[in-house]
Amino acid sequence: MAVTIKDVAKLANVAPSTVSRVIADSPRISKLTKERVREAMEELGYHPNFNARSLANQTTQAIGLIMPSSANKVFQNPFFPEVLRGISTFAHEKDYALYMSTGETEDEIFQDVMKMVQGKRVDGIVLLSSKVDDEIIDYLQDREFPFTLIGKPFKEAESITHVDNDNYKAAKEVTEYLIGLGHDRIGFVGGNSHLVVTLDRLLGYEKALSNSGIVYRDEYIIHEEFLQEGGQEAVKELLALKEPPSALVVADDLMAWGVLNTLDEMGVNVPTDMSVISFNNLMLSEVSKPPLTSVDINIFELGCMACKCLIEKIENPTEHVKRIIVPHQIMKRQSCHQKTLQLEEA
């Protein structure tokens, strides 16, 4: 079939094991034979068979990427291409290949993980988002399989290497910013409530409120999918209240865009009648009308660092647990406004 290590050995007049050592650039092989072997490899167009190598030395030079839920939905949100970009860039530097899960349901994804791990297809795994009570994490921990998490673990954060923003702080800052603009009726439009990031931000939001002595109202909290449609639903619910909010903290630019559109349809002006602030600072936030004030969470760096930590762990199993906090930054644009005086209250 294909050209193997034996063919090379024959041509170079050495034993197969010698060829193997040349590939590994073992220092115990003379310059001379190394050259002869390399020439033979060149001449035959030899490339090592990864499967055989993986089988023999229990290593793959590949890392697995686990997306939450279906890639189908995931890729609708620009967060993932961007985080992938970070991961890919770093993986490439270290010469690791990337292996993607394609499962759609939670169960299928778990199967994907098991196949990757027990099938020995990858040396480590990056979990692209953090869920509450994630069975995948338990599974990987039980097997002591190298992995890193993008986001904050729901529990046992001290024993899980993860890369995250300080979402609590970011949400707090953002809410304080709105309070500073005079708002005291502030809604929170969060993403999927099974995601840790959502909980974290909610906490920061609550803290800002209580610090300012503003009462927390249950009806101001909405949880939807991290997609544009989520934003639409949220607005409808909030505007149906007797006392609708005058400002909104939204979990994601994509949702915020849905919010903006729906608001526009309902004749509510942003930022005059409603301030909106969101997260991720996607290109969308510059393009929208009005441009969105948004928190840049440095998605690329998130991916990069997650990959970096994983590879460190793979190559040095005694590596200690790490927690990396990637800094965020509020990008102020035109979607937030000083609260207009309500004359009837004066």
Place this chain on the structure above:
Amino acid sequence: MAVTIKDVAKLANVAPSTVSRVIADSPRISKLTKERVREAMEELGYHPNFNARSLANQTTQAIGLIMPSSANKVFQNPFFPEVLRGISTFAHEKDYALYMSTGETEDEIFQDVMKMVQGKRVDGIVLLSSKVDDEIIDYLQDREFPFTLIGKPFKEAESITHVDNDNYKAAKEVTEYLIGLGHDRIGFVGGNSHLVVTLDRLLGYEKALSNSGIVYRDEYIIHEEFLQEGGQEAVKELLALKEPPSALVVADDLMAWGVLNTLDEMGVNVPTDMSVISFNNLMLSEVSKPPLTSVDINIFELGCMACKCLIEKIENPTEHVKRIIVPHQIMKRQSCHQKTLQLEEA
């Protein structure tokens, strides 16, 4: 180490080969032993080692994805997440895993391909875009390695299974649409001229012009990167002409967005002073100001079909060459306008 086929065999009191046959669901094994073996597998939490399997039967159940140039740039353009979404969806259906290239330069990407192929990491490859004189295609053809191409091959289209839009026709239609609106000074802002899609569209554009007896002007043709910055550059060049165009055919929504912004900065109104039409119908085209008239090329379907054809080819090597044309559709929005009468010409 991990639990192997032998452990299962021992527990089920059969030979390893029997276990192997149960995995393959061979009809020559009695129901009874099958059940006993399956129970044993369950009990031990057995999962087959993919590397060993691949080594033994020369198959990986994985397909390789080759992005053009660096993933770094690629993921800036929403085209790729979307095409990935299509590929992933279909691959998942057929239980294939996805393997991504991470090379950045042309040379590195070629190395990635060689590693995937000769390293036997994948059963087939999807090329995510079509370049002029692509050495990768030659390489894969020489080795008769299964692959499909998204886009139109530069040469030997009869011997390469590919999935494409009719970009010639689409560009022609789009140009005719502008001509129908009274424009006769129409610019063409294309992407990278090494991409076949760019050439195809340019041809369609030219054909529409000549059909209407409009002279083709070299200075109206610009080639830039498929990114927002590309659009900016293009506009500056075109507006510097003595007779700038009154309408633009732009290769991509992202570029068109750059065009729109630059036009706005220069005080040129769209669509009153300049009509703009572009390709891909990304979300961006709905969001922009004004919303872009754009050709929906059905990116998801492009990915889906490319994956489908590839898997057919992998599973049936005698499969004949296919050419799939995914239909397109012009989505008319507010970026094109009847040409305003030039009073000085009257």
Place this chain on the structure above:
DNA sequence: TTGTACGCGTTATCAT
């Protein structure tokens, strides 16, 4: 219907 034995292409462990 099931078991035996060998091969897939490498790496790793002994020797020499």
Place this chain on the structure above:
DNA sequence: ATGATAACGCGTACAA
């Protein structure tokens, strides 16, 4: 510094 040989875990022809 290099060669012989035994794993790695699975599939499969052949035998029974």
